[in-house]
Amino acid sequence: KQEVTQIPAALSVPEGENLVLNCSFTDSAIYNLQWFRQDPGKGLTSLLLIQSSQREQTSGRLNASLDKSSGRSTLYIAASQPGDSATYLCAVIISNFGNEKLTFGTGTRLTIIP
Amino acid sequence: DTGVSQDPRHKITKRGQNVTFRCDPISEHNRLYWYRQTLGQGPEFLTYFQNEAQLEKSRLLSDRFSAERPKGSFSTLEIQRTEQGDSAMYLCASSHYASWRSFANEQFFGPGTRLTVL
Numbered sequence: 001k002q003e004v005t006q007i008p009a010a011l012s013v014p015e016g017e018n019l020v021l022n023c024s025f026t027d028s029a030i031y032n033l034q035w036f037r038q039d040p041g042k043g044l045t046s047l048l049l050i051q052s053s054q055r056e057q058t059s060g061r062l063n064a065s066l067d068k069s070s071g072r073s074t075l076y077i078a079a080s081q082p083g084d085s086a087t088y089l090c091a092v093i094i095s096n097f098g099n100e101k102l103t104f105g106t107g108t109r110l111t112i113i114p
Numbered sequence: 115d116t117g118v119s120q121d122p123r124h125k126i127t128k129r130g131q132n133v134t135f136r137c138d139p140i141s142e143h144n145r146l147y148w149y150r151q152t153l154g155q156g157p158e159f160l161t162y163f164q165n166e167a168q169l170e171k172s173r174l175l176s177d178r179f180s181a182e183r184p185k186g187s188f189s190t191l192e193i194q195r196t197e198q199g200d201s202a203m204y205l206c207a208s209s210h211y212a213s214w215r216s217f218a219n220e221q222f223f224g225p226g227t228r229l230t231v232l
Binding site (some may be wrong): 004044049105 | 120145147149154155156157158159164169170205207209211219220221222223224225226228
């Protein structure tokens, strides 16, 4: 059974700093890895999707990397801003006969201190 | 069509009552997924549809839960005889699935329906 772990569970950093969020998964036979952002009481916003054949994806100040062999992904946020405060979730897909269900980690709650 | 929508956004009910939630996916998406998220946890898969066919149900989906997607467009999730343990955020996601692709497809989520069972 695929398990996804995110450490730390919570992180506080001063505004302007660069930071890294970590995600690990137990089964390396994944198709995709997605990073999401979730604001309190809200739904999920997709940030980046990395296909299994890719090693990284970038969008603005965000960069996500994927190392399938070690079962790890990182989300790098550059020049953090208070608006980046949210919970960040990673999720993987193992395509089981076409069912592309996402298996999520428990998330990292990020607080950017002004 | 600007994204996945869900209705209602919040539902408070008494234990034992039935509730129904609706999800409207992105219009050209043929796949629709339901997930449940409890406080402090990541979402967990419940069930999914391809067009109108329900192709898989998680063991989390007890017989009190039923989901439909009658015309391959919107979907409903009904919970009968609600219990306090059903209190959670119910999330819907959609994607465009193409079997010929060698990679999985990005899922887009709605805002969720927060259920509170008193």
